[in-house]
Amino acid sequence: MKLQHYLGGLEGLGPVWTETRVFVEPWETRIFGIHTAMMALSTQLPLPETPSTFKTVWTWADLRKGAESLNPFDYFKFRYYEKWLGGISGYFIENGYITAEELDALTEEYYADPAKPLPDGGDGAIDERIIQYLVEGDSPKRSDMTETNLAVGDTVSIRNVPSVEHTRLPGFLRGKTGTIETVYEGTYVYLCDTGPDGIGPAMPVYCIAFDPDVLWPGNAEPNFTLYADLYATYVEAPADDETAKAA
Incomplete structure (x- = not known):
């Protein structure tokens, strides 16, 4: 976890209370x-x-x-x-x-x-x-063409970027590996520059599939996959190219 607003994937936080009303007052x-x-x-x-x-x-x-x-x-x-x-x-x-x-x-x-x-x-x-x-x-879409050296099926690593005020990267994905499921057509911006977090000019966005056993080793339910749409600044080829090829 990097910031208090991204607690997904963590355990032992106590009971969860969900307010179903859109407006309470x-x-x-x-x-x-x-x-x-x-x-x-x-x-x-x-x-x-x-x-x-x-x-x-x-x-x-x-x-x-x-x-x-x-x-x-x-x-x-x-x-x-x-x-x-x-x-x-x-x-x-x-x-x-x-x-x-x-x-x-x-x-x-x-x-x-x-x-x-x-x-x-x-x-x-x-x-x-x-x-x-x-x-x-x-729309955040800024072009119809996507220029990237990554493709569907590639194994990728999720960077552990610095986050000061705001991040779009869930804490439990940092440092993990996944597989690119979709390369979305076009490039996309966020609503503002996130500084050290890395989102700024328009960039590709990927849908990445994660094996729960990679995210929570020995403590994941079977037969499901977690998907996350992530900006390119958060995604990189694994340092060990042989690992990527083997996957």
Whole structure:
């Protein structure tokens, strides 16, 4: 494990509680709406112009980084949208939209009077842009051609890349070997550069099959295969070429 948000494949973590409701409290719908609006106003897609003062870039990756940079104890303490709220609030402070002092003062006002009306706002052009963004989406695919020296059937090793704020590589796959099941057509970007983690310019993406006995030696159920879609930066030919040929 490298970060607290990637615990898959680990044992002895205690009981798992799964919340089946999409939103637990009404305020969570507003957080989802704010996040969606921020993404729609950030995208470079040809969408309607708006009078919004939001001029920076916000992506799913920024949301994830904001949540995952929490102290691990806080990460496990807060619910899903509470982490979103923390990440979004930190982003607005870091980018100068509001100061921490202003945010604290507003928070205290609503603690003191929960029934206080929320500020009026909204603009038809912004609403139109958000709706169009939701309908059209934004594909990470950047080309139709894939240039790679790896092919279906190749045995590959999964790198143990450094991860600081955010990673797309599950901890339990690091240092393991698998077999390429699919080389996806085209090259793909992520929503932001992940720094030392390695995702940046558009690159190939592979579906890699893993034998559970390789991941959890002597402690895996039989007759199943685990598949993972991984960016090329995480994948490399084994150091021992003979091992790859033998496989």
